[in-house]
Amino acid sequence: MEVVALIGPSGSGKSHRALAVARDYGAEAIIDDGLLIQGSRILAGVSAKEQPTRVGAIRTAIFSDPEHAREVKEKLAAITPRRVLILSTSREMAERITRRLELPPPSIWVDITDVATPKEIARALKIRNQLGKHVIPAPTMEVKPRFKGTFIEPLKTILRRRKAPPGKKKNLWVEQTTVRPTFNALGHFYIAPNAVAQLAAYMATAAGLQDPRVQVENREGKLVLNLEVNAPYGVYWPPLLQTAQKRIKAAITNMTALEIEAVNITVRGIKFDGLKGPQFVAVSAEHPHNHDWQNRRPPLL
Incomplete structure (x- = not known):
């Protein structure tokens, strides 16, 4: 199994572009914020975006809980993907995730600046900082059962593939989901x-x-x-x-x-x-x- 790591600052648009990057590099599964995603399905894991605190979100993203890590490891062993895309904020975080999941170290490193323009990254950061929205690279029907009471919106986007093979479409239509966790900088959200x-x-x-x-x-x-x-x-x-x-x-x-x-x-x-x-x-x-x-x-x- 080979590991591709997409790294970039929090809120820079990694999750938003994960499906396009996975397609470009032939990754058959994505590990993002504690979730194992394949195609349009969430196969295993717990999302960091469900956690009530930022500290809890970080611990979930790096699979600190042995039971959480075991569930994802078993599912990876069952689907045996040839390549896995891991999203992280740094090389150190990506390497920590691979150790926890007993995966080989990343052999391909992709920086968010390699797949997104400065303008696109700035827009993603603005949405995160002002609206507190996070993207999950999975359809809303997959996300809703896991996010009780969280603000959820469907997100349908056309992404431009940077490394589309000859004869393949450069524009990729994807269906994703935006959520607003309670730990974001805007404070805690409750529905009375x-x-x-x-x-x-x-x-x-x-x-x-x-x-x-x-x-x-x-x-x-x-x-x-x-x-x-x-x-x-x-x-x-x-x-x-x-x-x-x-x-x-x-x-x-x-x-x-x-x-x-x-x-x-x-x-x-x-x-x-x-x-x-x-x-x-x-x-x-x-x-x-x-x-x-x-x-x-x-x-x-």
Whole structure:
């Protein structure tokens, strides 16, 4: 097995260019910040970007935990790549990683300045310093299950290959992910239940429901949203409520990366345009009553 090392300062764009560099040098697997990545899949490891502190992130990146190192070593032995690309901030760090994973020392050294222009490096540093964003060279669908509660965004980019073989495309389309760890310089980021409730209420209103009240339950890291709403008079409710469920779940999942177990919507009353009075109808969106809704309007009780 041969090792290629891509080195450069933190935030200079190594992870962003890892897939293109791996393609250029024929590396079949990538080791980046504690993760073993092959193609579009995360095969093993724990990401340094999941750690709550910067010290913890560094220890994870260099595989200080023997169990972490063992998992990645076993997976490497199983896939037997001919070449592996290791990302690191220095030669010393790359050599430490290879020792921990019992790999041969790097035989090819690639500096970030060899694959990125000064302008591109400066832009990457600006994004890191001002926005606290980090790139993981894997699709969002692979990253999300490992980053509970972390700000996650998909990143689709066209990268120019510096050493494309003759007859091969120089432009490489890649799908990656940006995350914002809690240890970044901007401070710790938390998503308060009240923020989730406000977002759910906003989406319920946008879906045509009125006066939403939202309760957020946390069940071992998975959220259950319970909404009570007023529904408009004269409208077929089940499709309206089911559409609201889907919109609320999609919006919160996409914007916060939190896992939503259920969205329960109960109609506590009917909203009459221009009329006021007591309202006593209640219907659950998850278990609508078996009535012939197509042929009549919602009942008035």
